[in-house]
Amino acid sequence: MTQRWEVTPRYPGAGATLVEVWQYRRLMGFIGDRALRKQYRRTVLGWLWLFINPLFPIALRAVIFGALLGVGSNGLPYFLFLLAGTVIWDVFATSLNWGTRALEMNRDLTSQIYHPRALLTIGNMTPAFLNLGLKVGVFALALAYYSIRDGRGYLRGDWSMLWALAALVLAFLLSLAFSMFTSIWGERLRDIRFGLGQLLSVWYLLTPVLYPLSQVPPEHRDWMLLNPLAIIVETFKWGLFGVGEFYPNALGGTAAGVVLLLTGGLIYFARTEARTIAER
Amino acid sequence: MLGKNASLSPERQTWVIDALEDQGLGARVREVWQYRRILRFFSAKSVQALYRKTYLGPWWILIRTLVPLGVGSFVFGSVMNVPSAGVPYFLFFLIGQVPWNCFDGPLIRGSRGIEVNRDLLTKLYVPRIILPMGQMSAGLVEPVIIVLVMIASLVYYRVYDNVWYVPLRVELLACVASVLLVMVFAFSLSLWTSVWQARARDVRFAVRYVLAFWMMFTPVIYPLSTVPANLRWLMNLNPMTAPIETFRWGMLPGLEHSWGWFGYAVGVTLVTLAAGVWHFARTEAITMDKM
Numbered sequence: 001m002t003q004r005w006e007v008t009p010r011y012p013g014a015g016a017t018l019v020e021v022w023q024y025r026r027l028m029g030f031i032g033d034r035a036l037r038k039q040y041r042r043t044v045l046g047w048l049w050l051f052i053n054p055l056f057p058i059a060l061r062a063v064i065f066g067a068l069l070g071v072g073s074n075g076l077p078y079f080l081f082l083l084a085g086t087v088i089w090d091v092f093a094t095s096l097n098w099g100t101r102a103l104e105m106n107r108d109l110t111s112q113i114y115h116p117r118a119l120l121t122i123g124n125m126t127p128a129f130l131n132l133g134l135k136v137g138v139f140a141l142a143l144a145y146y147s148i149r150d151g152r153g154y155l156r157g158d159w160s161m162l163w164a165l166a167a168l169v170l171a172f173l174l175s176l177a178f179s180m181f182t183s184i185w186g187e188r189l190r191d192i193r194f195g196l197g198q199l200l201s202v203w204y205l206l207t208p209v210l211y212p213l214s215q216v217p218p219e220h221r222d223w224m225l226l227n228p229l230a231i232i233v234e235t236f237k238w239g240l241f242g243v244g245e246f247y248p249n250a251l252g253g254t255a256a257g258v259v260l261l262l263t264g265g266l267i268y269f270a271r272t273e274a275r276t277i278a279e280r
Numbered sequence: 281m282l283g284k285n286a287s288l289s290p291e292r293q294t295w296v297i298d299a300l301e302d303q304g305l306g307a308r309v310r311e312v313w314q315y316r317r318i319l320r321f322f323s324a325k326s327v328q329a330l331y332r333k334t335y336l337g338p339w340w341i342l343i344r345t346l347v348p349l350g351v352g353s354f355v356f357g358s359v360m361n362v363p364s365a366g367v368p369y370f371l372f373f374l375i376g377q378v379p380w381n382c383f384d385g386p387l388i389r390g391s392r393g394i395e396v397n398r399d400l401l402t403k404l405y406v407p408r409i410i411l412p413m414g415q416m417s418a419g420l421v422e423p424v425i426i427v428l429v430m431i432a433s434l435v436y437y438r439v440y441d442n443v444w445y446v447p448l449r450v451e452l453l454a455c456v457a458s459v460l461l462v463m464v465f466a467f468s469l470s471l472w473t474s475v476w477q478a479r480a481r482d483v484r485f486a487v488r489y490v491l492a493f494w495m496m497f498t499p500v501i502y503p504l505s506t507v508p509a510n511l512r513w514l515m516n517l518n519p520m521t522a523p524i525e526t527f528r529w530g531m532l533p534g535l536e537h538s539w540g541w542f543g544y545a546v547g548v549t550l551v552t553l554a555a556g557v558w559h560f561a562r563t564e565a566i567t568m569d570k571m
Contacts, residue, residue, distance in 0.1 A: 043482035057493070064496045068506060071360050204349055205355045216359050236520075 012274075014266040020116040025117055031106070032126030035098060038105055039127070054135050060085050065210050072241035075210045080154060081237070085209035087135045088236040091198050092229060094128040099179025100196055103187040103276065110277055117273045118266070121183045122176065156242040163246070164239030167232045174228060174258045180265025184272050187191075195242040207233055212244055228254040251270050301525040308561060311407045320415025322397070323542050326389060328506055329396070349374065356501050365503045365528070365535055367445050368437065374383055374430040375558045376500040379455075379527040383462040383520060385419025390470030391487050394478040394567065399489050401568060408564045409557070419466075423459075446531050454530035458523040458542075465519065465549045471556030474561050479570065499524060505536075515543045519548040 010016070040049060058079075065071045066078030073081035088096040102124035103110065103117065110117065145152050155161070207229045208216070216224055224230050231250045238246045312319075331340050342490035356362045357369030364372035394401070401408070438444045446452075478485040499507070499522045507515050517519050522541040529537035 006497075035300075042480060044480045045486075047481055049482060049485070052489075056489075060493045060496060065360070068359060068507050069502060166435055191340075195340075198344055198348075198355050205351050211355075220358070 012270060013264070014270045017116060017118050017266060017270045021122065021142075023118045023199060024116050024119050028123040028126060029114060031120060031123030034109075035105060035124045036127050036130075050130065051134065054086075054090065054131050058083060058135075058138075061210065071211050072215045074214065074237070074241075076154065076241060078144055080146055082210065083135070083139050083142055084237050084240055085233055086108060087132065087139060088167060088171055088233050089204065089209045089229070090135065091128065091132055091168060092175045092232070093165060093204070094131050095125040095172060096178055096182070096200070097196065098124045098126075098128050099175060099184040101188045101193060102179065102183045104183075104193075104195040107187075117277065118180075118269055121179050123271075125172075125176070125179070146173070154241055156240070160242070161239050164236050167236035167239060170255060170258055171229070171232050173262055174232070177258060177262040177265045178261070180269040184269060184276050187276050188253075203227075203229065206230075211234060212237075214244060225250050228257060250275075289526050307457055308407070308557065312409055312413075315410055318409050319414050323417035326396075326415045326418035327421060330421065341421055345422045346429065349377065349426065349429060350386040352501070353429065355361065362502045365508055367504070367532060371430070371437065371445060372503075373501065374426060374433060375528055376524060378430065379458050379462050379524050380495060380498065380520075381423040381426055381547065382420070382459050383466045384495065385422050386416040386463060386466040387419070387469055387473070387491065389419040390416040390466060391473035391477050391483070393474040393476070395484075397562045398478070408568070409471070409560060413467065413475075416463075416467060416470065420463075428485060437555045443506050443536060447533060449533075451530040451533075455527045457528040458530070461546060461549060462520065462523050463503060463522075465545075465554060466549050468549060468553035470554040471553075471560040475560060475567050494518075494520065503528070503535075516544070521545075543552050 010020070021230075034052075040047060043049065046050070061134065062079045062082050066073070066082065071078070083121065099121050099274050102121040105119050105124065109115070110120070143154060182192060206224070208224070208228060213221065213224060213230060213234050225247065231247055231254045235251055240243045331338050353370040353373040357364065357373065362369065390412040393415040394408065396415065397411055400406075401411075407566065434444070434446055471484060473487055477487070495501075497515070498518055499515065504512060504521065504525050506516060517540075522538065522545040525535075525537045526539075526542050529535045
């Protein structure tokens with residue numbers, strides 16, 4: 001039986017990009033695996049970094065900010081509070097980091113064979129989920145420990161917990177939306193990657209991960225709410241533990257902003273990807 | 281290697297290529313001195329690399345230094361209410377950042393010394409110890425900016441709050457000593473890390489990692505007095521604690537510090553330096569071959 005191959009130009013546009021990503025979805029795991037291999041090749045510790053990376057910082061920060069500096073935690077054990085905040089923050093930050101590097105890391109692949117480039121951005125984020133899974137595991141352990149020690153369940157255990165899930169999805173979608181822009185820029189400019197690291201470390205400080213929003217002086221609190229991550233993180237903690245405040249309006253605004261940005265990102269990506277690939 | 285009997289007469293140049301006759305420490309130091317002009321080249325190169333190929337150019341360095349200063353002092357001072365030894369937290373924060381950045385920046389840059397000059401090294405000879413040294417210069421740009429911001433904020437507090445926080449006195453010399461000490465310490469450590477980094481990629485992540493957490497266990501954003509008294513000796517075992525506390529003691533009157541622990545830090549630095557030079561000299565040839 002002969003196979004007929006038809007070589008035609010790709011239908012441009014954001015919608016077509018999405019359809020194509022779905023058609024090629026089985027490549028996702030392959031791209032994620034590749035990303036991990038590339039990241040840890042020629043390293044001494046290799047795969048151990050996967051574990052050191054998320055876990056070591058949480059432990060040290062808990063000691064300094066919780067035990068030494070006595071930062072508030074809305075009445076929760078500080079470690080648990082920090083862990084929850086870190087889980088949601090890292091969903092955003094790690095996926096953004098991986099997503100931004102997608103086109104640049106897979107240059108050799110892109111120049112050899114056609115595949116939807118938007119898939120690279122999404123597929124390159126899969127290591128972030130490995131990271132998330134690890135942290136959720138630690139979170140479950142810590143939760144069990146503190147629940148047994150203090151004899152009370154810290155989770156609220158009702159339908160409001162779905163808000164935490166919504167916050168998680170929102171954090172991921174926001175980083176996906178940003179990656180649609182940053183992966184293109186990162187392909188053209190090398191310093192985007194370094195700049196991103198620095199931007200994220202400042203952003204991290206301005207997001208209530210290490211401290212609760214209630215500890216921010218009231219005159220600055222409204223400004224903090226302009227940060228979409230602040231709302232996402234607060235909603236996550238409110239949904240999990242019922243501590244802090246729920247900001248329905250701000251959350252709605254954030255969700256709308258994320259949808260807009262994601263649409264804009266897809267359009268931008270679809271329009272520029274070909275040029276970016278051709279120009280290098 | 282340009283040997284001792286090389287003569288550079290205008291008519292005829294004779295190049296004698298021989299192996300190093302003397303591998304000892306004295307020979308190393310003399311060699312660095314002979315090549316001192318190339319140090320300037322490497323320094324300039326490393327500073328330019330900070331902003332080369334960026335849209336904002338040198339402004340990029342300024343933004344990168346100033347924004348974290350503002351955000352850090354807001355979060356740690358206003359939100360977390362970290363104690364600040366009786367001065368505005370912003371000033372306290374700046375004072376801690378100066379000696380820390382004199383350590384952090386040079387160490388991060390110095391660690392890349394061999395790695396970034398890889399293509400050059402495979403083509404010609406330079407005393408390799410110059411590489412981490414030259415690369416370190418890039419790390420000194422940030423502390424200089426922070427010192428300028430600190431002076432500006434001192435003037436601000438003088439004009440608006442009518443207080444001058446840093447009196448001119450002999451103790452300021454201790455600040456100079458602390459800064460020099462941490463820079464030498466950074467250099468000694470980069471003698472180890474630059475060799476490792478030329479071999480394994482993850483050393484680079486590891487250096488940044490370790491430094492980010494080292495800072496938390498050093499009284500930079502908080503004073504040592506926050507730490508419970510029975511644990512302070514543990515903090516002081518960290519050789520960065522004493523220089524930073526001494527720097528602060530020299531700047532602000534009415535603080536406490538211990539010369540004993542400062543002496544300990546000097547001791548640790550000297551041992552690290554000696555061991556670093558030995559390690560560097562022993563491994564550089566092997567490292568170059570493997571590149």
